[in-house]
Amino acid sequence: MSPLRLLCVAGALYGTAIEAQARNGFSWHFGQSVPVSVSGELSQPLAYAALKDGSIVTVEFQSTSVSRYSVSGAQIWKVGRAGSGPGEFRVPYRLAVLDDETILVFDIGTATTTRLSPAGKFLGTLKSDLPISINSVLAMPNGDILMSGTTADPRGRGQALHLFGPTLKHKRSFGRLPDVTDPRLRRVVSPGTLGVHARDGFFHTVDFPHELVVYSWDLKELKRVSIPVEIDPPETWVTFATTADGRSSVRTNREAKRPRSVLQLGDDLFLGGYVSAKSSVVLFDSEGRLIDEMPQPAEWSAVATFDSRRRQLWIYGERNDEPMLFRIPVR
Secondary structure, three states: OOHHHHHHHHHHHHHHHHHHHHHHOHHHHEOOOEEEOOOOOOOOEEEEEEOOOOOEEEEEOOOOEEEEEOOOOOEEEEEOOEOOOOOOEOOEEEEEEOOOOOEEEEEOOOOEEEEEOOOOOEEEEEOOOOOOEEEEEEEOOOOOEEEEEEOOOOOOOOOOEEEEOOOOOEEEEEOOOOOOOOHHHHHOOOOOEEEEEOOOEEEEEEOOOOEEEEEOOOOOEEEEEEOOOOOOOHHHOEEEEEOOOOOEEEEEOOOOOEEOOOEEEEOOEEEEEEEOOOOEEEEEOOOOOEEEEEEOOOOOOEEEEEEOOOOEEEEEEEEOOEEEEEEEEEO
C-alpha cells in the first residue's frame, strides 16, 4: 500500500474513532463553543443568571456592580458602585431572579439584599431576619427565597437550607450540612449549592459526602443520589496553622480534589466534577451513573449558568488574557 493511501486509511480510521467517541462522550452532548467578547468590563463575576430573552446578569466583585449582557455580549446596563447607600454595594455576592424577572442581589458586605428591575432600576432593599453566611440562593415558584448557608442563630443552627418569604422573613430551616470532623472546616467546606430540578422541584448538592438531594417544591425530600466523582476528605483540603503573632491562617491544598457545583442540563443529564491542580468535569444521570469525564478545558475558569429555555450553557473564562463568556449549545 502506498504511503499516501496508508495515510488516508489511518485518517479515516482516526475520524471514525473520534466520531464514535463523540456519540458517547462530551462532544456528543455539546455543540460548538461560541466565544462572546463582552462590550463592558467583566471583572471577577461571582454569580450569574440567565433571563427569559437569553441575556445574562452578572454580579462583579471587583467593580462592585451588576451588569446585564445580551446574547451577543453587548452590555445592556451596568449599575452599582462601592458604598452602603441605595443602589450601592460593598460585597455583591449572589443573585436570584424572580418569576417577573425582578433581580435580587445579595450583598454579604452590608447583609442586605438589593432589588433591581429587569432594566436595572433600583427598587429598594430587603434585610433578612436570620443572619446567615450565604453560599447559594434559589427563587421558589411561589416567591419564597431558599438559601444554603450557615448560621449561629438557634432557629437554623446545624442545618444547611433556610427558607424565607418574599420579604426575607425566616420560615424554616432544614437540610444536611457536610460531614466534617474539625469544626474549623465549617468555614472551608461549602454548605452546598442549589439548582432547579428539571422534573421534580429543586436539588441541593452536598459537598461531603458528595451527593445530590432532590426535593419537591413543597420541601419533601424525594431522593438522594451519590455523585460519581472521587473527591478527597475535607481534612485534606486545607492546612491550619498559627503564625508567630498568634494569628490563625489557612492554606489551600491545591492538590486535593474538591467538588464543584452541579448544574442540570436536561431531564437526565447533570454536569459536575472536581477542582484541583488537575480539575475535571463529569456528566452523570439522575441515578448517579457516570456518563463521561474529561479534564476541565483551559478556557473554563467557571461554569456560569445554564439557560434551560435555549438549552445553552454559559461559561466564564479567558482567551488571550481577555475575560469573556462562552455559549455552548447542549443537545
